[in-house]
Amino acid sequence: MKQKIEILEQYNDKLSAIYDEATSDRDHPWVAPRKIEELTAPYAKQGCEVLDIGIGTGRSSKPLFKKGCKITGIDISKEMIAEAASKFPEWKIHKQNIEEGFSFLEDKRFDIIIASGALEFVSDIKKVLKNISELLKPSGKICFTYEKLLEESRLQKWKEAELGKGIANPIPELLSFLVYRHTKEEITKIMNDLNLEVLQDEEFTAYHKTVDNIPVIYGIVLAEKK
Ligand SMILES: C[S@@+](CC[C@H](N)C(=O)[O-])C[C@H]1O[C@@H](n2cnc3c(N)ncnc32)[C@H](O)[C@@H]1O
Structure with a gap:
């Protein structure tokens, strides 16, 4: 299924104003940035x-x-970018859909x-x-999270589904853009095919849905360009 880019963008534009507060919620924190920090710290x-x-x-x-470190960023949401730029004016941030490639970065390597x-x-x-x-760059590191495909989960049993599926019925338009899920085996194969050496590979609870406190399980991979 094709991503509904405009809705994804509108959702993130709306979310931007409350994002920091919502993701710092003591009962429902967003854990991914902390995991990224942990795995990239040595480098x-x-x-x-x-x-x-x-x-x-x-x-x-x-x-x-x-x-x-010197930060370059990419995001599809102009409002998210505006929030980041207001806090960190030194950063260079580009507005781009990452599915459309990175030619605008020209020869820059990371x-x-x-x-x-x-x-x-x-x-x-x-x-x-x-x-x-x-x-x-040669020996450069990539560290990314992905949402896991989990057969037993009320939320994560679909390979592709609207963000609201499993929680809201009917799904409101604003939550109708898609989330794509993967198994660890699929991600490992992609890493091998791309000649990226996996240094670390973990599973963690990234956050809990506010509805019914359902845990959302992610994978995180740290890999090196060979
Ligand atoms: C869950 S937020 C994560 C933000 C930040 N990395 C963090 O961990 O707090 C996802 C971000 O990815 C952006 N995004 C989603 N799909 C994108 C795409 N196709 N191209 C560029 N940015 C995208 C959203 O606009 C949003 O700012």
């Missing part, structure tokens, strides 16, 4: 070039910035590329990961 050196795919309000890049909570919205994760891997 985050002063002056290293970082690309954040789906940068949002900047939560996933902030720890790397604090360690002296030491670390992160994608925290973004790749679940792309219909062809292999193509996007291939394009991302081409932006890495």
Whole structure:
């Protein structure tokens, strides 16, 4: 199924104003940026070039910035970008749908590329990961999360489904864009095909849905360009 890009964009534009508060909620925190920070910490050196795919309000890049990394970001939502830019004017952020490639980055290459909570919205994760891997310097690291396909789950049993499926019925228009899920085996095969060496591969609870407190399970991968 094809992603409904306009609805995805509108949803994130609306979300941007409350994103930081909502994702810091003590009962329902968004854990992915902390996991990205944990796995990339050994490689985050002063002056290293970082690309954040789906940068949002900047939560996933902030720890790397604090360690002296230079941040470039990409996001489809102009309002998310405006939030990030207001807090971090030093960052260079591009408005782009990551499914459409990265030619606007020209010859720029990165030491670390992160994608925290973004790749679940792309219909062809292999193509996007291939394009991302081409932006890495030799021995560069990629660290990304993905939403797991889980047969037993009330929410995550569909390979592709609207964000609201399993919770809301009928699904409101604003939640009708798609989430794409993957097994660990699918992601491992993609890494092998792209010649990326997996250094770490974990599963974690990324957040809980506010409705019925359902846990949402993600995978996180740290890999190196060979
Ligand atoms: C869940 S937020 C994560 C933000 C941040 N990385 C974090 O961890 O807090 C997902 C972000 O990815 C962006 N996004 C989703 N699909 C995208 C696409 N196809 N191209 C570019 N950005 C996208 C959204 O606009 C949103 O800002």
